[in-house]
Amino acid sequence: MTKIYHNPRCTKSRQALALLEEKNEQIxxxxxxxxxxxxxxxxxxxxxxxxxxxxxxxxxxKIYKEEYKGKELSDKEWIDAMVSNPILIERPVVVKNGKAAIGRPIENVIEILWFD
Incomplete structure (x- = not known):
């Protein structure tokens, strides 16, 4: 099973999902x-x-620029920021077989799908 952390409004996220569907991945x-x-x-x-x-x-x-830009936060605090504001999470993120890739560029996704 391949997971995609997806935002349907994002072009790159839609491209990654289309790639997964084209390759008949279970998604x-x-x-x-x-x-x-x-x-x-x-x-x-x-x-x-x-x-x-x-x-x-x-x-x-916008929320990054208004609330976080220039701040030095711990790893835990950055994770807390993403939990509170998931719009901050880079997209798309594809996960397969314990590996993950940010789909910017799409070649990152291709690497984890077919080069295990």
Whole structure:
């Protein structure tokens, strides 16, 4: 099963979902703006991505610019920010076989799907 943390309003997210459908992947679509990811889910994503929580933050979002830009927060505080404001989570994130990739560029998704 392949999971996609998906925002249907995002072009890159729609492209990643279309790729998964084209390749006949069994897909679990998680519309994370409707069903906020938990602290545990975000922590797990960060670990699978091999990045710091700050690297999963969308810095172009209005809420980031107004409330977080320039602040030095701990990893836990960045995760808390994403739990409280899931719009801050970079998208899309695709997960398969314990690996995850941010679908920007789409080639990142291709790597985890077919180069295990």
């Amino acid at each position: 679990e679509i998680i519309e994370y703006l409707k069903s906020n990811p938990t602290r545990e889910q975000i922590t797990e994503l960060v670990a699978m991505l091999g990045i710091k929580p700050l690297e999963l933050i969308r810095k172009s979002e």
